[in-house]
Amino acid sequence: MTSLTEENYLKALLNLADAQEHVNVKQLAQVLEIKMPTVTSMMKKLAEKKLVHYESYKPIKLTNQGKKLAALVIRKHRLTEMYLVEKMGFGWEEVHEIAEQVEHINSPKFFERMDELLGHPRVDPHGSPIPDHTGKISEQDYRPLSKGLVGDEVKLAALAHSSTEFLEFLNSRDLKLGIVLKIISTEPYDGSMVVAYEKHPNEPLSAKACERLLVNHPDKTS
Amino acid sequence: MTSLTEENYLKALLNLADAQEHVNVKQLAQVLEIKMPTVTSMMKKLAEKKLVHYESYKPIKLTNQGKKLAALVIRKHRLTEMYLVEKMGFGWEEVHEIAEQVEHINSPKFFERMDELLGHPRVDPHGSPIPDHTGKISEQDYRPLSKGLVGDEVKLAALAHSSTEFLEFLNSRDLKLGIVLKIISTEPYDGSMVVAYEKHPNEPLSAKACERLLVNHPDKTS
DNA sequence: CTAACAAGTTAGATGTATCTAACAAAATAT
DNA sequence: ATATTTTGTTAGATACATCTAACTTGTTAG
Numbered sequence: 001m002t003s004l005t006e007e008n009y010l011k012a013l014l015n016l017a018d019a020q021e022h023v024n025v026k027q028l029a030q031v032l033e034i035k036m037p038t039v040t041s042m043m044k045k046l047a048e049k050k051l052v053h054y055e056s057y058k059p060i061k062l063t064n065q066g067k068k069l070a071a072l073v074i075r076k077h078r079l080t081e082m083y084l085v086e087k088m089g090f091g092w093e094e095v096h097e098i099a100e101q102v103e104h105i106n107s108p109k110f111f112e113r114m115d116e117l118l119g120h121p122r123v124d125p126h127g128s129p130i131p132d133h134t135g136k137i138s139e140q141d142y143r144p145l146s147k148g149l150v151g152d153e154v155k156l157a158a159l160a161h162s163s164t165e166f167l168e169f170l171n172s173r174d175l176k177l178g179i180v181l182k183i184i185s186t187e188p189y190d191g192s193m194v195v196a197y198e199k200h201p202n203e204p205l206s207a208k209a210c211e212r213l214l215v216n217h218p219d220k221t222s
Numbered sequence: 223m224t225s226l227t228e229e230n231y232l233k234a235l236l237n238l239a240d241a242q243e244h245v246n247v248k249q250l251a252q253v254l255e256i257k258m259p260t261v262t263s264m265m266k267k268l269a270e271k272k273l274v275h276y277e278s279y280k281p282i283k284l285t286n287q288g289k290k291l292a293a294l295v296i297r298k299h300r301l302t303e304m305y306l307v308e309k310m311g312f313g314w315e316e317v318h319e320i321a322e323q324v325e326h327i328n329s330p331k332f333f334e335r336m337d338e339l340l341g342h343p344r345v346d347p348h349g350s351p352i353p354d355h356t357g358k359i360s361e362q363d364y365r366p367l368s369k370g371l372v373g374d375e376v377k378l379a380a381l382a383h384s385s386t387e388f389l390e391f392l393n394s395r396d397l398k399l400g401i402v403l404k405i406i407s408t409e410p411y412d413g414s415m416v417v418a419y420e421k422h423p424n425e426p427l428s429a430k431a432c433e434r435l436l437v438n439h440p441d442k443t444s
Numbered sequence: 445c446t447a448a449c450a451a452g453t454t455a456g457a458t459g460t461a462t463c464t465a466a467c468a469a470a471a472t473a474t
Numbered sequence: 475a476t477a478t479t480t481t482g483t484t485a486g487a488t489a490c491a492t493c494t495a496a497c498t499t500g501t502t503a504g
Binding site for chain 2: 480481482483484485
C-alpha cells in the first residue's frame with residue numbers, strides 16, 4: 001500500500017526524471033516543499049518497499065515498480081484534468097489544483113469511467129501523454145518552438161510547463177493546442193520570436209515562452 | 223482548518239444525531255471503526271476548536287459551527303453521489319464509496335460546478351436532502367412504508383439506510399425512487415407487507431425493508 | 445591542494461491519529 | 475443497595491510525516 005504522501009514522492013520523482021538525468025535530494029525537497037532530511041528518511045522507506053534505488057549521497061532512481069506506480073498516479077491526474085476541461089467546462093489553467101487532489105482517490109472504476117466517457121484520450125489538456133492502465137507512457141517527439149526557423153509552420157502540440165501564469169498568458173494571446181503557428185522572425189540576440197496564427201498576424205513571444213511551447217509539423221497526427 | 227479525520231468525526235456526529243437524540247462515545251467509535259480512547263481524545267480536540275460540546279461522561283453534541291462544517295461535508299458527499307449517478311452513469315449502490323473520498327476535496331468551484339451541471343438538485347440518489355452552501359438542511363416529512371395501511375398509495379421518496387446490500391435488494395425488485403406503491407396487504411404478525419407497483423402486482427416486503435422505505439403521498443412534490 | 449561552500453545525513457524533537465492496558469464512573473440487574 | 479456489567483477515561487506506546495541543529499561528505503574555486 002502506498003500512502004498519499006508516498007504517491008507524491010513517486011510522482012515528483014517521475015516528473016523530475018522526465019526532465020533530467022539525475023534526481024537529487026535537494027531537488028525533491030524543493031518540488032515537494034519539504035526539508036532535505038525529510039526526503040532522506042522517506043527515500044529509505046521507499047527503498048525498503050523496492051520503489052526507489054537509493055544509496056547515501058548517490059542520485060535517486062525509481063525502480064520499475066516505482067515507475068509504474070508513479071505513472072498510474074499521473075494517469076489519474078491527467079485523466080482528471082481532461083475530464084474537468086472536457087466534461088465540466090473548466091479552463092486548462094484551473095484544473096491542476098483539483099486534479100492534484102482527485103489523483104489520490106482509490107477507485108479503479110471511477111477513473112475507468114472517466115476514461116470511457118472521454119473516449120480514451122491519449123493526452124491531457126496541456127498535451128502531456130496519459131499513461132495507459134499498465135503504467136506505460138507513450139513517447140512524444142515534440143520540439144520547442146524556439147528550435148524553429150523563420151518561415152516554419154508548426155502545430156502547437158503541448159506545453160513543457162503548465163504553471164497557472166503561463167496558461168493565463170497563453171489564454172490572453174488566444175494560444176491553444178492545435179493551432180498552427182508561422183514563424184515570422186527570430187531575434188538571435190535574446191531568443192525571442194514573432195509568430196502569426198489565426199487572428200494574430202504579428203505576435204511577439206519571449207525566448208522563455210518559445211522554449212515552453214512544444215510543436216510538431218502540422219501534418220503529424222498528434 | 224479541519225483535517226480529513228476531523229471531518230469524518232463531524233460527519234459521523236451529524237449522521238448519528240439525525241437518527242437519535244444522544245450520541246455517545248461508543249457509538250462514534252463503532253461507526254468510525256476506531257477504539258473508544260481515540261474518540262475521547264478527538265472530542266477534547268474538537269471541543270477546543272469549538273466544534274463540539276463535550277464534557278466527560280456526558281453525551282456529545284455538535285456546536286452550531288460543528289453542525290455547519292459537518293453539513294458542508296455532507297453537501298459535498300451528496301452532490302458527488304448525484305453527479306456520479308446522473309452524469310457518469312453509476313448505479314446508486316456504487317456511489318457511496320467513491321463519494322466518501324471525493325467529499326474531502328477542497329475546491330469550492332469543483333462542487334459549485336457539479337451543483338450547476340446537476341441543476342441544483344435538492345436530494346441525492348437515495349432521497350437524502352443536499353444541504354445548501356450555508357449548511358442548512360431542508361426538513362423532510364417522509365414516513366416509513368411500514369406505517370402505511372392497506373389500500374394506501376404512496377410514492378417512494380427516500381431510503382432510511384443506504385447499505386449496498388439494501389440497494390442491491392431494491393435493484394433486484396425494480397424499486398426506484400419516485401415509483402408509486404399500493405399496499406395490498408399487511409401482516410400484523412411480523413410487520414411484513416405485500417405491495418403492488420409497475421410490473422410487480424404482488425411483491426412481498428419484510429418488515430425491515432418496509433421500515434427503510436420512506437414514502438409520502440403521491441401528489442406531494444418531493 | 446586545501447579552504448570554503450553546497451549537498452546530504454544523523455540525531456533527536458514535534459504533532460497527529462491511532463492503539464492497549466488499567467482504572468473510574470454510570471447504568472443495570474438481582 | 476450493592477454487585478455486575480457497560481461505558482468512558484487516563485496513561486503510556488507506536489507509526490507516520492515532518493522539523494531543526496549539528497555533523498559529514500562531496501564539489502568547486504582560488
